[in-house]
Amino acid sequence: MDKAITVAALTVAYGAATALSAIDLEIPKGKVTVLAGPNGCGKSTLLRAIRRLHQPKSGEVRLGDLPISGLKEKELARHIGLLAQNPSAPDDMTVEELVRLGRYPHQSMLQPWSTADGEAIQAAMFGTGVSHLSDRRLGSLSGGQLQRVWIAMVLAQETDIICLDEPVNHLDMAHQIDCLDLVRRLNQEHGRTVVLVLHDLNLAARYADRLVFLKGGSVVAEGAPVELMSEQLIEDVFGISCRVITDPVHERPLCIPIRNSSPRFRAEQATQL
């Protein structure tokens, strides 16, 4: 298995609180890797540390064989694209103005705009189906359209690796599927390595080639969704008793939550009764 990114003994702390402790992980090249786990497990922190938005307390992240700590800002931005959680831009910015920002790491003072830049933004808008919106202002778009436009901006960056931090958080069900189908198509047709943070376990199982479960700042399990999603493991990670069946349409594991089984929650319930 070719690896795009290696995380080695990575520890990240916010002040005194440790967010990630000694994480070892390999992100396979050309695959969709989904980071999942309960709130506060460190999945977003791990994604951001992979993109060097957090300085590690110890350990390192390597791009191929290169530690990312040695790369220049723009160099790193030509390798790894990031769709941040709840990204923002002015409402009166147009779609094309936003997508053009994705070309920044490829430009310099001496060469502010090239033909390649123009082609990249056209391809990115076409690939995400937003070409017809290019003159529209961001404030006039629906949530689903807006998220496609942000993905177009990250695509215009033309990176081998794309990180998306909870990209479907505020979308309705139709747009969640729409957005993740788009991400998978980019992976399959363009061979881009995708790292996703997803909240929804069933969406994670449906779209991941490789699923990584985090809990309390550590990786507790990783593997293909079919192998990984056992009722016992889900109970351990998420604190929920559940049934896991096979989704009859996509033949991926599907988790049916039954009840919160964490000891603390059970204790609270008991006192209320």
Place this chain on the structure above:
Amino acid sequence: MPHASPTKSLRAHWRIGHRSLFAGLALVLFALMYLSLALGYRLYSPEEIWTALTAFDGSEADVVIHDLRLPRALMAPMVGAALGIAGVIVQTLSRNRIASPDTLGLNAGAAFAVVVASGLFGVVSLPGLSLASALGALVTSFVVFGLAAAAGGISPLRIVLVGVTFAGLFDSFVNVVLTVNETMLDQLLFWLAGSFADRKLDLAFNGLPFVVAGAALAVSLARPLDILQTDDSTARGLGVPLGVVRGLAFVAVALLSGAAVAMAGPVMFVGLVVPHAARALVGLGHRLQIAAAAMVGALYTTLADIVARFVIYPREAPVGAVTAIVGGLLLLVLLRRRAA
């Protein structure tokens, strides 16, 4: 820019190119600068203006045109351009469309620094006062942005709250200093209201390098400033070193608003109003936005300076009062539209 960006800017709407737009603005600016020489308590003919500028012979007309009107015809556009560009940068850095060198307290900080430098340390030289003014604006911008960011991430609301607080603080410091020192009060009162009247030509020449340096720095930051319109994570994801760009942008703002305050005193709300007009004209790209803000700012203050001579004719109003009325009304409209 090989690819004309299809934005719904007025420029695109009117179907005119960038060159025609800027040529048009320049033409209007020259016309206004000429009117600034011609109009006032006395009106002068083109011949009188021409002789005053080319063959100065000490006549009353020559003195008024050369010593009184020429400095303000040159200084008004410089101050307007400087405050317009500073407004664009400050609004982008704070991600807030009602931010400006006024609402963030930078003009008040610069004014306070000038009052302290001249009142307490006896600085009288123009370069000394300009430097004090720029330093005052720089220190204030670091303090205001630093405090606003202290709670993690710069919130557009917090930064204006902190800025308005500091503007109030500096204003009262200035009042305290001036109350204690009454001779200074006489000298500084008109300056503190913001005005281009009774300035020496030297002051314009002295401010010029600050404005040019600030504008050049602003233009060189145009592309990273484009990116800074997005949130911090996205901007860093695109490879913008936030700390470096913000630091340099503060220096540009300090040079520009510092020079403007040193020349004219705090001219209110120019930095608030002008960026809105610039964006409407050319869209959100900073290279054009900065250029447009410089032109529009120059036009605006030059026009306001002419208007100030007539609103309470035959006496003259401080230009800061004129710009504050226009700016105050626009601020109300923006707040109502919740554009902030």
